[in-house]
Amino acid sequence: MIQFVPRTDASGPWQIATPILAVLATMLTGGLLFALLGHDPVAAIRTIFWDPLFGMAASYSRPQLLVKAAPLILIASGLAVGFRAGVWNIGAEGQYIIGGLCGAGVALALYPLDAFWIFPAMVVAGLAGGWAWGMIPALLRNWFGASEILVSLMLVYVAQRVAAWMAFGPMKNPEGFGFPGSRNLQQYPSASNPELFANTGAHWGVFAALAAVIATWVLMSRHIRGFHIRAAGTAPRAARFAGVRPQVLVAFCLGLSGALAGAAGLFEVAGPAGQVTDKLGTGYGFTAIIVAFLGRLHPVGILLAGLLLALTYIGGELAQLTMQLPAASVQVFQGMLLFFLLGFDILTRFRIVRRVRA
């Protein structure tokens, strides 16, 4: 008979081993799935995980790694802080969209003014927009006890419709021949978020993501507020006893993760995406949830997990082109990854013991 016995100390080696196991299991199961669909599993896995970095088209796809990883890491860093505290912001996608809209709004309102402060002002607007969108579930939870999970998620659908409205209405490019979508900010130097070093993919968002990793790392491991956040997540009553006010914590976590998601949206709309369209939200906000868990809610882990999931995006596109794999296979991969991670997680919390009956 097999039995799970709770560990008294969180297991260090397994904390690192389980994400790796989950990735391997996902590759294996994903390969099986592709084989079922009639593709060569080995080729598929190689196309997704190897070719973007070392294959023939690597010179094109390598810079894409940072472009895709930056928003994931930026959003996930904020989400992880909240998840540690037991504050479930699953509406980062909405905060990302609103942040992007607010930042772009500043640029579009000032067009064609040329000034050095426009881009910084857009960053502030992006942060503020995401923060405000995140504060809605925070305040509704604090004032009325409404579930932040459901409210933040509902606000994603609302944000998507706001983006569509903006793209078809107020923010539509007046010189766009009636096509939906705003002016292209890449062609507006004061407002654009360009690649700073050629062929690296590194735009301002990449540096923001690195800064977020370092800042959340200091917060969670060195600062007393980070200690309070961790305490509140595992033992809320003990946190209150220590002096934590739960309502302040809820507002802090949702505000922080909202602001970071908003900034990610701004960097995207002013950089790689270039304009406001009804497809502004591309799912980074949801994938970032997987990044946060895969990184074990630890800033350094999130950095690595963000790079890995960025790889699956790029590899997935590549596989779509070269092997005609369905576009959604990336999504399936990411979902599977989270499944396996959650399943293997038991190894960090329990010892598996075989009992022999007398």
Add this chain to the structure above:
Amino acid sequence: MDSATVFRADGIGKSYPGVRANDDVSFEVARGEIHALLGENGAGKSTLVKMIYGLVRPDDGRMTLLDRPHEPSDPRAARAAGVAMVFQHFSLFDALSVAENIALGMENPPPRRELADRITKVSHEFGLPLNPARRVVTLSAGERQRVEIIRCLLQNPRLLIMDEPTSVLTPQEAELLFATLRKLAAQGTAILYISHKLEEIRAHCDCATILRHGRVVDSCNPRDHSASQLAAMMVGGEMRPIDRSGRHAGETLLDLRDLSLPAPTAEGVALKSVSLSIRAGEILGIGGVAGNGQEELLAALSGEMPSAPGTLTVEGADLSQASPAARRRAGLLAAPEDRLGHAAVPDFSLTENTLLTAGDRKSLVRRGLIDHNAARDFAQAVIAAFDVRTPGPGTAAKALSGGNLQKFVIGREVMQDPRVLVVNQPTWGVDAGAAAAVRQSLLDLARSGAGVIVISQDLDEILELSDRFCALNEGRLSDPVPTEGLTLERIGLMLGGAHGMEEARI
């Protein structure tokens, strides 16, 4: 086997990873007998009865019930064989009605209306009236226990197990419970009674089996022994008497005036116009049955629940609205009842757990940044001074035994040199050695000039420690009386007597 024997255990053993919970346990319970199972926390009493009730399977040994082998695969099998059990932490469902709770404890409950009638009938027969339609969440602790007992009685059990049933009752309510048990025993039911309260075992039980470290160390007729002899058997040695000397009441340190607070949750209790004061060098004992406002009073003092301005002053400063951190800076410290999850974070190391309360007073946190070395040193100091048995300050709080964690929690506060320390249930679920150490540390703290408030359900503990006594009953605090010459009966009346259970007197 004697035909009067209802239940027999032969060489029962049970191991968990790293622990031998029971080892070669043998005893017998006869028809109509109230048989005590006596032992300290962690002596293996609970594991033993869980095996009899089919919740846990023994590794070795045999059990016999009514001359048949007793090997229940689950509690339903045990119930079918004639075993019933009243749990220490009630196994009730708050949101469900009394009748639904009872139906869940029966194998084949009759239809709703018939069941309701039977509950009303049986509960009146035994003098434990119950309304089957009431929702359990609205019942008092004593009434909840009635639900458990009626649930057992409806099954006509041959063996009734009671796990520390009086820990939530006033002395008067406990008397009523024993009257019921006597009546049952007279009808031939065998009763296995688990407790560590020596006096009630001496007064009511016919036979006692004493467990220590999972083994039977003795069995006797408890009436032939004094309480201190029983304690010595239970603990395995004489207890060192506690030193109460050298304390002088000084100036008033803390003043609580007319404090009222609404209940924080639906299950909570409102505090109604509570007043008290504590002087330097003094220990004030606050007694009461669980759920009469103890947690709320501690929260009002620790700062988890702020109160109206002017209600709480410490050394002249109004702290009514102050945060827990500000109160700690002012010298008002607290140690809540629930060690795992309230006084300490179970998953955190002892080092991290010092940061919960000692950040400011011990300079473990400066300008928001944590000094991990200082925190580890402080944890190490507490471990050394309070003899906390642990591999080191890096160990998770949940890995410590109850007694060792309690020593750490109390030590963490005492070593911050508080002006006033408030503790709730300082020795609940703690072995005798650790309990004595904790009590002595509270006395030493008072001797050094601090004021100490001890909230406890253990009346013996309060009589042993405190200079003055108040009773907390339904959120109201009585006027203090000196502890000198106070009897348990007088205290019981101060605690509200039998809480409206008079009609149940037989």
Add this chain to the structure above:
Amino acid sequence: MIDPLSVFLLLLSASTPILFAALGELVVERAGVLNLGVEGMMITGALSGFAVAHATGNPFAGFLGAAVAGAAISLLFAALTQAFLANQVASGLSLTLFGLGMAAMFGKPLEGVKAPPMPAGPFGINWIVWLGLLAVPAIWWFLTRSRPGLVLRGVGENHDAAHALGYDVRLTRLAAIAFGGAMAGIGGAFISIATVLQWTEGMTAGAGWIALAIVVFSNWTAVGVLAGAWLFGGVTVLQLRLQAAGVNVPVQLLSMAPYLATIIVLVLISGRQKYSRRAGAAAPGSLGRNFHALR
């Protein structure tokens, strides 16, 4: 002119997917499990139901297939939370993400295909709408009057006590989760087979999340779920009517209505429930907590 009867019929139809999903989730939550994967199970049902209906030409076979597929995918969540003791919030989310991905991947070949026609039921109302309406009293009876329902509520209210009394907490929850999956599957299939009449990616559009909100709104009762589903059906119909009437508000803003209504309802209802545990049946006591016992 607005004919009240035809509006009511539209409302019934618009509320049916949410009604099924929310009734299923009601049973799951009453057993003490919070499954945030409703959206994923609905989209799975929408796709597999449509696929079976298309392949067999029989819409009812499609609903059966949707129920089986919904239950099957819910077992992934059950395995994670009941066997591997994973966090229920994270597991539910992963079920939603996984379900949406799988459906998008396998649904490609079915895009642009038309659903087989569905015979009308009594009074011209769809058979599945009738089934949903019948499920309300059936689930009410099961939860409040039947013995297995009592055990299920006991498990959800206090799993430690239920275990102590000898009930199998995990098995009960496993059954509840599978039932919830089947119901969500049927709800999703109603969208593809009976409403939209074709398969499109992401067609459940948050209905699963709204169903979760409705369970809160219902105060964990079957009748409350019906009221909530009708309320949202009403908001949806109203919004579509306004769009059709050419009101001078952008379409995108009108289509926010169901989501905004969900938030408003959550605010109103949550404030009321905060202190009502003593007064009425509120959230089950063990909701969202995993159960583990050493034997």
